[in-house]
Amino acid sequence: MFKAILFDLDNTLLDFWSFKQKAARAAAKAMVRKGLPEKESKVYKRIFEVYDEYGVEYQKTFYQVIHPYKLEVGQAERIQQAAIVAYLKSKFNSLRPYSGVTSTLRKLKKKTQIGIVTDAPRNKAWMRLVLSRLDGLFETVVTTDDTMLKKPHRAPFESALRKLKxxxxxxxxxxxxxxxDMLGAKNLGMKVCLAKYGEKFSRTKKVKLDYEIKNFKELLDIIK
Ligand SMILES: [Mg+2]
Known part of the structure; x- marks a missing residue:
């Protein structure tokens, strides 16, 4: 039996990818509606190009999208704020855990300690936890702000393990x-479980996985 189970947050507990797509679609629609002279589909595509270039936590995405059109300052700001409002509205409605996550975490919590190790900034991680109503469940939540280092670096994993002793x-x-996730945890000697349902990036490093799950609830069988 494990003395602790640590989780990544985005695309492991939360369906972050669907939320990003829905929110980006809403933002693109709002920008065009407020007068950005572009096709909605092109704006949507451009949003993801900015994410690819600067990362999904980048805070000036819409500015980057709007900037090349050289609009008058007030009009550019109007379009940018419309995008932000549409994005946030969509975020509040669509950021949810994957099916079965909340009930499974409650069951796991009765048997072992649970924690989070995420590369998201502290404020973003907690907003996502509050929005998805997972905020009261974890014994520790380690974010990028705690160690200033990202996975696969050992520091964020060690920080969580230390807190849970x-x-x-x-x-x-x-x-x-x-x-x-898998490489960093494995390097430290943890057992690792790949959440296949959330996997979006191709594997370039060889890691010997201990478990793979296609549904979050399968974790209950693993810890039996
Ligand atoms: Mg993730």
């Missing part, structure tokens, strides 16, 4: 990203 060998890490 658990050795790496007695802990399981569950995440969707092979090269960050």
């Amino acid at each position: 658990v050795d790496a060998k007695d802990a399981l890490f569950v995440g969707d990203n092979n090269d960050r």
Whole structure:
């Protein structure tokens, strides 16, 4: 039995990818409606190009999208704020855990300690936890602000294990990203479980996975 189970947040507990797509679609629609002289589909595509270039936590995405059109300052600001409002509205409505996550976490919590190790900034991670109503469940939540280092670096994993007073060998890490979650946790000696349902990035590093799940509820069988 594991003394702790640590989870990645985005695309492991939360359906982050569907939320990003819905929110980006809403933002693109709002920008065009407010007068951005472009096709909605092109704006949507451009939003993801900016994410690819600067990362999904980038805070000036819409500015980057609007900037090349050289609009008058007030009009550019209007379009940008419309995009932000549409994005946030969509975010509040669409950021949800994957099916079965909440009930499974409650069951796991009765048997072991649970925690989060995420590369998201502290404020973003907690907003996502509050929106998805998972905020009261975890014994520890380690974010990028805690160690200033990202997975697969050992520091964020070690920080969580230290807080829970658990050795790496007695802990399981569950995440969707092979090269960050699985590699980092495995290097430290943790057991690793790939959340295949959330996997979006190709695996470039060879990691010997201990478990793979296609549905979050399968974790209950793993810890039996
Ligand atoms: Mg993830």
